[in-house]
Amino acid sequence: MKKYIILICGLMITATSCKKFLDLKPQDSYVEKSFYLDEKGLQGGLVTCYDALQSDSLYGNNFLTLGELRGDNLIDNDPGSGAGVRNQIEVFSETSANSILSGSWMGHYKAIYRCNIILDRAPAISMNENTKNQIIGQAKFIRALSYFNLARIWGKVPLVLTVQKTEEARQNTRATTAQVYQQVIDDLNDAGTKLPSSWPAAQRGRATSFAAASLLGKVYLYQKKFDLVASTLQPVVAAIYAGTTLATVPQNLTFPDNLKTSKDIIFAVQYLMGGVKEFVNQDNRYRNNNNTNIINIPPTLFETGDNRQALVASTGTGGRPGKFNSPQLNNETSSDFPVLRAADVLLMYAEALNETAYGNTEAFKALNAVRTNANASIKTPAMLITQTDFRTAVYLERRLELALEADRWFDIVRTNQMSTIFPGIPSFRSLYPVPQVEIDNINNKSGYQNDGYN
Incomplete structure (x- = not known):
């Protein structure tokens, strides 16, 4: 067909340009400039932001290694697999050549790049303003989550807030951790004003205003700004206690069957099996056999009757803990990865109130809400008689409640327990x-x- 169009253009005796007849944009695939032109394109681009979180580089695989295997909850039972790159993370021998690190770095910046495209293009698109703001809010939430993880993993990282070309990217420098956290805070504050408190069932899994507030509280916790943690999380805690939008009812023994519907889930990275190419390794990560990991949480840490123990116990040879025990087909699973849960929020709230002033009745209430849900006994001031006692109890509760959810290593670092739990490991390895x-x-x-590495 093209030769006829060219012939017509050649024979035209008017001043009309041939460009009027030729559309050089590829028709079989989208390119960036021709895709983000309307609401449909913007919504499609937003899906790719969520998709980035699903990848093996992030919550599909690597983040569990960096946040959980590095800690004391797991033992790598196959140190030679994958040329030993996972085992290097566990035993603190990783170098800058480790492929898990490079994959995670690029995976996070892929998510950020996609979010930056949305944030760059959205203002110029003519569409319903409320819908546009919701899209912007979701992109800012995902960008904030990505930068929060980057800061926890590496500390200082490049702060890229625009769509860059290759030569621009080569000029990047590392922002301070404080600068990165401030951008995360700014993004989450703005996202919180744009996002709804809930979504219709068909859109469940998108970021909400509660998710933005919960993550913001967590950022403040890492900065030890305990008064801001408490004030930021208080509305979320109120909603949890009310039980209308959120609730402390995960029914742990049926984890993860209810991950998609439980009100305990504030934000999760969602997956769907069935030939949709959502490949993920997180579901089969923690088997107690000869080629993966062994759970290393002492049973004595659990009270008799604590229903969380079954979630991290071996179910026999080749078995795996129930927390991620859902069916798989061709390496696909419908089991979601929880990023923020009501129980996490309550424990952050309890910790912050205790650090502000010991003896706060709301701190005990929040701690005991989590323990009651786990069928564990309540804690009273007569049992936790000092601020240190309460702090220790919260730290233990976080280990038991959030086991295998990729928080353990980062909790160890932020609470200054690294030298106690891993004596002899140099402090520079608190960052990768x-x-x-x-x-x-x-x-x-x-x-x-980073200091300490070649």
Whole structure:
């Protein structure tokens, strides 16, 4: 057909340009400039932001290794698998060449890049303003979550807030951790004003205003701004107690069958099996056999009757803990990955109130709400008679309640327990080394690696 169009253009005796007849945009695939032109394109682009979180580089695989295997909840029972890259993470011998680190770095920035496209294009698109704001809010939430993880893993990282070309990216420098956290805070504050408190059932799984507030509270917790943690989380806690939008009722023994519907889930990375190419390894990560991991949570830490113990117990040879025990087909699963839960919020709230002033009745209420749901006995001031006692109890509760949810290593670091739990490990390993492939692509390499690493 093209030769006839060219012939017509050649024979035209008017001043009409041939461009009027030729549309050079590819018709079989979208390109960035021709995709984000309307609401449909913007919504499609937003889906890719959520999709980035699903990848093996992030919540599908690597984040569990970086946040859980690094801690004391697991033992790698196959140190030679994958050329030993996972085992290196566990035994603190990883280098900047570790492929899990490079994959995670690139995976997070892929999510950020996709969010930046949405935030760059959305203002110019003519559409319903409320819908547009909801899209912007979701993109800012995902970008904030990505940067929060980057800061926890590496500390100082490049703060990229626009869509960059290759040469621009080569000029990047590392922002301070405080600068990264401030951007996360700004994004979450704005997202919180744009997001609804809930979504219709067909759209469940999208970020909400409760998710933004919960993550913001967590960011403040990592900064030890305990008064802001408490004030930020208080509305979320009120909603949890009310039980209308959120609730502390995960019914743990049926985990994860209810992950998609439980009001305990504030935000989760969602998956769907059935030939939809949502490949994920997180579901089969924690088997107690000869080629994966062994759960390393001492049974003595659980009270008799605590229903969480069954979630992290072996179910026999080749068995796996019930917390992620859902069917798989061709390496696909419908089991979601919980990122923020009501129980997590209550424990953060209890911790913050205790750090502000010991003896707060609301702190005990929040702690005991989690314990009651787990069928564990309540804690009273007569049992936890000092601020230190309460702090220790919350730390233990977080380990038991959030086991295998990729918080353990980061909790160890932020609560200054690394030297106690891992004596002899140098403190610089509280952060991971910046991937060498990233450094190789940066023009100014000076100061780009974390201290202690070559």
